[in-house]
Amino acid sequence: MDRRPLEAAWAVGVRYFDVTPRYGFGLSERRFGHFLHNKKREDYLLSSKVGKLFNASKNNRHAEIYKLSDSPNDTVFDYTADGGRRSIEDNNAAFSRHSLGTMLLYAGCR
Numbered sequence: 001m002d003r004r005p006l007e008a009a010w011a012v013g014v015r016y017f018d019v020t021p022r023y024g025f026g027l028s029e030r031r032f033g034h035f036l037h038n039k040k041r042e043d044y045l046l047s048s049k050v051g052k053l054f055n056a057s058k059n060n061r062h063a064e065i066y067k068l069s070d071s072p073n074d075t076v077f078d079y080t081a082d083g084g085r086r087s088i089e090d091n092n093a094a095f096s097r098h099s100l101g102t103m104l105l106y107a108g109c110r
Contacts, residue, residue, distance in 0.1 A: 006035045020049040021090065025073065029094040036095070046095075047102035050087040051079050079105070 017036070019028045029048075036044060054073035078086070084103070091100055 001031055001034070003035060006032075010039075015044045016047070017044060018047045019091075020052075021054055021087075021094070022049065022052050022075070026054065026094070029091065033095045045101040047104060048087070048091045048100055049104050050084040051077065051105055053078050053083060053086055053090065 017032055019032050021029055023029075032046070036046070053076045055076050057074040059074075088100065088103060
């Protein structure tokens, strides 16, 4: 991964980052997770989305939707309270800590 765009943003003072598992079928969270891993948590604000989750699937369609991802998952829409909690738990797992400052409802098209 080329970290130069993230390093350049950080160097000029960008401290708000918006991610979601949907961006690149998890690539967004993995890339930002690696980048922010050694940053102090109080130095940035991170937001993500609830409403779309991933479930592992042998017959997943990730390559049809985003060819650069090697994700074994398909998207599941879940706007319930349990789905929201799972979104937060999944995000914390992706970042290996409690990193979220804001969660937004992902109400985009299916």
